Amino acid sequence: MNKVTINGRNFRIMIPENEVVKIVEATAEKVNAAYRDSECAPLLMCTLTGSLPFMGALMTRLEFDPQISCIKVSSYSGTESTGKLKNVLGPTIPVEGRDVLIVEDIVDTGITLREMRRMFAEMGAKSVKVCTLLYKPEKFHAQEKQDGVTMTEPEFVGKEIPNAFILGFGLDYDEQGRCLRDIYVLDE
Ligand code: IMP
Ligand code: MG
DSSP states (O other): OOEEEETTEEEEEEEOHHHHHHHHHHHHHHHHHHHTTOSSOOEEEEEETTTHHHHHHHHTTOSSOOOEEEEEEEEEETTEEEEEEEEEEOOSSOOTTOEEEEEEEEESSSHHHHHHHHHHHHTTOSEEEEEEEEEOHHHHHHHHHHHTOOOOOOSEEEEEOOSOOEEBTTBOBTTBSTTOSSEEEEOO
């Protein structure tokens, strides 16, 4: 399937499934290199719902056995970030005193990440790091400029992508397209 149409919007393939697998493997290797010999495994924090496939694929490639927790924050409606977090659920395991490794599907403006780092720090996490499948650095740095702040970039990145709306492998357009195995980009 090279194209999909959802709610009248056309998406074309950007990262085929076999490449997604390679990106996951390379990302898992970075995480393994950082933690395989460490005495204390981080608490892996899956951000629902979009990170489910990435989290599942990543977990099975780890060479250590961390605890897994889930959280749901929502900042998105349609194809544009609203800049506000809502519907917070979890974390399902307390983060106090823990090294938290957030597992994200995508870092776009970075607002969600900034808020989550702040939230986990307030909850008493010892440290907070981020592993994301996809990262839009242009959008991230534009947001920093707009807000006049410096934000910490994600520590582990699968692939940097340009500013565009992405779909598939967990990522949705109005709650559709999450089960697509390839990653698609909005065709405009
Ligand atoms: P941010 O706060 O702008 O960095 O966006 C964070 C969340 O918005 C991500 O975790 C995704 O759930 C969602 N998001 C950002 N960009 C995209 C995209 O291109 N497609 C689908 N969802 C996205
Ligand atoms: Mg997300």
